[in-house]
Amino acid sequence: MPPHAAALPASEAPAFTAADLRDPEARRRVSAPAVRLFLRVCDLWDLKVDERRAMLGGISRQTYHNWKAGQVGALTRDQLERISLTLGVLKGLRLVFAEDAHALRWLKSENADAPFAGRSPLAHMTEGGLSELADVRRYLDAWRGVK
Template sequence: MSGLEQAYLAKDPEKTAKVALSVFFNIMASWNVRAKDQIVMLGKPAESTFYNWKKGKVSSLSIDTLERISYVMGIYKALGILFPTREQADAWPHKPNKAFNGETAIQFMLKGSIINLSDMRRYLDSQRG
């Protein structure tokens, strides 16, 4: 995380958390990802914590959670660049892919490790050229 990001988080971690979660939940809605799978992508917070976050009740997020959301945002953006329509971009995560041994991107990202999110982002960035 850059010094600028750290300074911003220190300045207003609650606002950062609320904005990050709002963007994350909007992306999850676009991709039609189930709540239990969203929990995995966020690093498996307690269910009660997750539902509080969905209601906007959050004072701060861990660096791990922010990093996970950042990867999801980057994946969403990359798909928007790679596909001519948002509908195609939002459908892609649910389509089987040879690059992931026939799994969908969602299945690959749901393996739970932040590395899977990082690998997905790197894969899409490589497809962009």
């Protein structure tokens, strides 16, 4: 990971429940902090803009750049779930790997294990949908012995 990347403090994570995702005002309230955290994770992983857009569900370039500039409205439930899963993948990587560089290498390396089928976990997340993000999170949880 880039040497300038700082750790992501848990205190910055927006707190919300599944019920809040139905409430537009609650989604609006957590959207900007969620996008900021997502962008920091993407910076840690050195992701390209197209990879970032894909992980957010294929948002447009303009929307991505608006969000990056801080112009964030209420995200959809799908987008918030994608960000939550991404943060869960980061947490899993940090619990499995002692060094961020090793985690990043695993994330970007081809992997023959199910469900990756020879692709990297990152490619699995960016080329698929919400379920593929969840696959990587579940894989890391299982690796740690979490059911």
